Amino acid sequence: MKRRLEAELWDKMHYLFRDFNDRMVHVELNYDFVPDIEALKTVIICAFEKVPVLHSRFVDNKLWTHWEIMPYTIDDVFTVSYPDDVKTAVDEFLTQYIAPTESIQMKIALFIKDGKSTLCMIENHMCMDGGDLKYFLQEFCENYSKYVSDGISPVNFRTGSRSYDDVYSGFSKTEAGVARRLFKNINARDDHRFPLTADNIRDRSFIARKQFSAETLDKLKTKGKELGATINELLLASYFYSVYELAGYPESDTVMISNAIDLRRHMESVDNKGFTNHTSWMQCAIPERGKDIFETVKYVIASSNKFKKDKFMGLYGLPLLNFGYNFLPHGVSEEIIKIGYSNPLMAMSNIGILNGQHFALCGNEPADAFMSGAVKYKPFVLLTATTYKKVITLSMCVRGNDEDRQVVSKFFDLMEKNINTIIK
């Protein structure tokens, strides 16, 4: 008999995003040792068995969308290779695409060279977001360590509800009632685009990265305290300023960049909850560029403060989406939601600090760690920020050509210049 899972609201929403991005979330962990491959295989199978959505295919029959749990083998999921050029192999692996109709929704690879290894993962965003992927990785590494060191079976993975409405669990009854009635669609449109070239059939996915030293982070923290801004707000201000410079928008233009927010902040606890998506957008708009980057920082602080004061930040429009998906056949609801939904042309997602201890395999912390969001299709862009061992990594995953690579590279140079201006 076929085993099925309910397609939750965010699964459907991320499926709808197929027109905007490839929905893959990327992870790269570099270790100075080679983990036990058989043990890794055991942990991966246990993880897949405990999180069945990872070996399911998404069935869109226009009426009742759902996940169908599929059989799989470890060879479908996990590959081990010994490439000469690890960087190219990693890039090739990370920029591949898993269709939601495939039997598995996560692929893992281990690249080994000179006694070092790189563990890479790609995963369908429909299954879980970056926030939960961090938890998943943490549990994955803990299970591996306990299995190898103490022989404890790696079966301790979080399981439970994947429903969107767990997001109301941290509210009082009245507050939850209010939040469940936030039907207002706060989607605002902004036509300012990141200056990429037009779509082309020859475009290929690439991941551009830029790292900032630990020293930069320390200086940003100090400067942030002085300006009353968070690191995220300083990065966002640099993003704004850089994009004004890169695209040549008039200084007086109002520009908007959406910022991903983790809705788990509203939840009582994520224990006993399944891995899923709980991410929404906060639309940060500045009225003009400002005479210098410091004025841009002020505008960003003012804009994000408006959201921070709101107890229900990020929850607007969720009941409307739920209403749409609940009361109409999927094919119809998707078309209606597409009319009201405007995907942000420019966005930023700060995945936050990656804790080395959480990703340690038998006490071996990764020398470097990196996570990034989906590969966006032009004209959409997403800047992802992660911090590992005080090193900030900015990344942008784009489906584009060499010219686009140069544009992104120039953008990162501008980001560096503007961040340096802030911390000077």
Add this chain to the structure above:
Amino acid sequence: MNRIIEHIENSCKNLADNQETFRYKKMILDKMTERADQIAGAGLKDEKVISDMLADEFRDLEAGYEKHKKLRRRKKLLKVGLPVGSLVFLILLLVAFFAVSSATGAWNKSWLIIVGGVFALVIMWLSIAIAKLCTMRRVFHPIARVLIAGCALMFAVFMFLCFLMLMPELLVWPILPAGVIIALLADLAFAFVTKQKLRTISLFVYMPIVSTMLYIIFSAYNIVTWSAGWPIIFIGLAIDVAYIIYIIMSNMKYFTYKQEVEE
């Protein structure tokens, strides 16, 4: 395999050692073996891990045994009790029909016993199907709603036939709009009890129809005159408006909620 058996034996050590328990343990063993084969098929070689994973999946077997017993009892009832009971009921129905008909000589009316009995039997079978459908995914609930309406209409048809035997023909036809009322109210009750989507919309649509049917019935039986009774139709609309007001009032505290803003 031994680890799995050990897990089952340990988890069920407080259960009585009888045929029923053996059947339950065997069923669990089959399920666990099937899952073990699935997991091993994915490539997991460590048997200890497989058995630990299965032990984690198949927890609290003693509580499961109670459910299993109930389920078996219900299945037995459905498989044997119901067909046999139905057959006995039909035989008794025939006996009652012949006994009443021969005793009273009212053969032209006593056939109602057969019709009523068969209808009752069908309604009982449909009720079992409805109960089963309710435990299934929501996509099957509309079928349950159709069956409920069917049961209500069968009841109305039986009442119609009864009245046909007792009343002048002209006074019987209003039973049919009454059947519509019963069907709609039964469906509405089902929608609200099982918290169906769009149940409020059902209420808004059904109430004017129900009040219109009431107007027809009351007028047909001369409780009100056709010319003066039409305001009854508006009772349905009034119920709709009252319900809208109730929804607004009960949601008012959410819409007037003011956040405490921390500066």
